[in-house]
Amino acid sequence: MSKYETKQRKRLTDLFASHADEMLSAEQLYALLDDKSVSMSAIYRNLAELESEGKLTRLSRPGSRSILYRYTENENCREKIHLSCKLCGKTFHLRPSETEKLVSEVEKNDGFLIDRANTVLFGVCGYCMENERRTGVAK
Amino acid sequence: MSKYETKQRKRLTDLFASHADEMLSAEQLYALLDDKSVSMSAIYRNLAELESEGKLTRLSRPGSRSILYRYTENENCREKIHLSCKLCGKTFHLRPSETEKLVSEVEKNDGFLIDRANTVLFGVCGYCMENERRTGVAK
DNA sequence: CTAGTTGCAAAGAGTTTGCATGGCG
């Protein structure tokens, strides 16, 4: 548990709060800090800290080698299953009704309890599908 | 595309075929080769090769830093969404009916096309849930 | 003050690559 509220920690949590639904790597976070006011090691240490406090979920994207983080401070985000587009990288929420239906059906029929925060459905979003259609990329 | 069928490549594809549903790291594959007849670099090169041939899916597990691979040579495995237990690491198939329902509903209602091979639902399996109950671990 | 936190640089873990050797066809 963190004892001090340092400038760096504040800076990071603010950054995360404004990118709550995104999956970000340590590198991307650093890039977002245009003044570089937080060192990479402070970033990594704070990420580990926030994760152990349960405010952050560590996940990864198929094909990507780096670890990504998603801020789950607020319940809204923690309770949702996310959809992540392989092409544009954007993240969406699976509608609550769909989420609950899936979680409860799988629990009932497969005896498997889905961890919403760590589950991401990968695929292609509507914008990118439309885009592919236009530009004639193979489906 | 591979031109030669080397001993090493054969060894690896055989290994994969007998662990078709598992998510394995390069390290784990090497460990499974008790005679160490394939070097780490050959493993990595063949993994890359198999992936580009579409016979392998590269994914990762929340919290784990290494890249994992799942063999998707046969359609059976490629078309299924997998359930992976965070505790014991075992992998299960989401029942086909559930899979189709989820994929079609999400496509229809959210305009998002799920990529089955790259999607894994993480959570806790029935065995581990039961185990937790017995040993009294916090739910 | 004084313990927690930071920045830097060095160490680690996992993965990729260059190059000479070896083996498939």
Place this chain on the structure above:
DNA sequence: CGCCATGCAAACTCTTTGCAACTAG
């Protein structure tokens, strides 16, 4: 025999850690 694949070791990338300096409370 010729070209592709392998093994080894070195290079890389991303992440973690040791340590002295700094700072929040």
